[in-house]
Amino acid sequence: MATELAEGGAKVVLLEGGKRVESSQMLAHKWPYELPYRGLRGEKQEPYYQGDVKESVRYDDSDDVGVDRIRVLGGRTIHWNAVALRYAARDFRERSLAGIEDDWPLSYDELAPYYERIEQMIGVCGNDDGLEILPAGKHYLPPIPWRCSEHILHRTLQGMGIPMIPVRKAVLTKPYDNRPPCHYCGHCMDGCDVAAVFCSATALLPKALATGNLTLRQNALAREILVDREGRATGVSFVDQTTRKEETVHARIVAVCCATIETARLLLNSRSPQHPNGLANSNDAVGRYLAGHLGTGVQMYIEELEGMKPSNQDGATDHAFIPRYNYLFGKRDYAGGWDFQVNFSSYMFPHQATMLAGYGADFKARVRQMQSGSLQMGSFGKVVARPENRVTVDPNRKDVSGIPIAVVHFRFGENDLKLWHDSNQSIAEILSKIKGTVFFEPGSQPGGFASHEVGTVRMGHDPKTSVLNRYCQAHEVKNLFVTDGSAFTTSSEKNPTLTIMALSLRAADYIKEQRRRGDL
């Protein structure tokens, strides 16, 4: 959004609650024994969780879910696995096609040109696999070759009629846009030291700054959005995290991109006589319809690969992807589906050692032997957006800047649990066809959200039940835009980031057009 508007000639101030982490400060390539707690306490990602961001949320009457609110320049794009998937046409039409939730106020066809543009801006590797459930772009970089375990999984899935494709990731497989290609270290989630993984701070912000139109203000934590007598946004008050001083910036248009939980928090904390229930929230929809992903992880060791000479398997973490397939096998008694990511972590640590029974010399030798046979799969399943699942704020508990913290209330619903049980049965069936050792204990309840939470400031046609229109513009406050995951009307099984970025580009185009016409 900032880059698009700055390149379009607008004067933009970007308020970032965190600050830049330079590539020299990244710990991705550190060996565990070079870190104080061997990396087991999240030390590699710690630089991305600045200030008191981890403490400024609490869970109330919630199932076992976790929301992830990173605070760093670049936001989530500095700490992500870079899986870049388009939503399918059907994902925008849950009400019409599945009879649940609401349809989005825009269609796939309307968003498709923006998907195409953003894929070219960030660089995505993959293939056009000709799948309706996972529409493809026209300009992918070459896909990443598969490991042996992925070929074996593919062979198995072919026999079951389940498609498996090269993953589509915002990881460069050749030089692109003055960025170098991936060096296959397996540390995508820890921050990419060469910017081969797309990060807005390294790939887009320099372009915005080069226009001379962007003022970047780091360590600026937004407290509330200010309004005039008519209730229109006039700017933002923020707390400088280094001086603790309260400051204000004025603007004709305010665009909020703080991610799903923080955006709801900001709007709910922006109370005024004109908006007593929080900004753009006269219908009490802000904070509601919190959704995201549920999922299960499974680890197996393939017998035909065990005992092989150690080789470098790290790669760019996932190289293969299994798109949603349950709709291919008849009607289910629930809506939605799941997909699988495959081999999504570094091969350095032998996970089997934490799950294999026994101890002693035989145990140690067995761990060693199994290591080359590793196959890891993780499901991401749809969670139905329901109004009772919501984010509120706690006026009695404030962060270090005196801003009321976010409170998450979330329970999985009947559809979620049915889908999760079906996905677990499917995992077990797939892996039973591969000879080896499977470690799979899904437990009695799913986990969520894998940092994929969406939906608290949702778009919709009806201003009575939604906050934003089809351009991510607030129904009640015409100069307020929200372009992060909170704008999603519904969640699908697909990772949300590419859709967030496409929506943001579309909103930026709309703002430019409205400004040209003098309507905004």
Next chain:
Amino acid sequence: MERRTALKIVALSALAPKVSAAKAAAHGSMESGTAWTPEAYKLEFFTEAENKLLDGLMEMIIPEDSHSPGAHAAHVSLFADLMVATSDEATKAHWKKGLALMQVEADKSSVAEALTHAAALAGQPASELGRFFGALKEMTVNGYYTSEIGIHQDLQYVGNTYLSAFPGCTHKEHW
């Protein structure tokens, strides 16, 4: 396998306890620019006697063999001392009591037999000794396979480097 491993791996940092930079630096780290050395390490939580028992138990869980050194050579008991010293009070109490129970068992027969006994109780959540075996094994695994010996000598891991291209699977019999 603990449930939701996939999600936990993907969202690791969201779930991990916050690291105190000052505490971390005191133990040798990227902040201080110093490497951790076992010689310079002073026990912070366990007594010398407890550390000796722990070291012996850990070496039995991952022993030296003809392929590579074990937990003793990798100083895993010192890693355990640091981790427990920086944990909450309940975890500290669990380790104190667990080691005391192991010592009682060992006094009846031997350390090896005490470990065999504890391992046999591992699946029984009501057994304190069984629960302690779980924590002991997990700590040994985590400490050993994140050590130089575990990573480089035992697993002979060859990643965490810069490749110009990823070759993928070159064994077509697997395709």
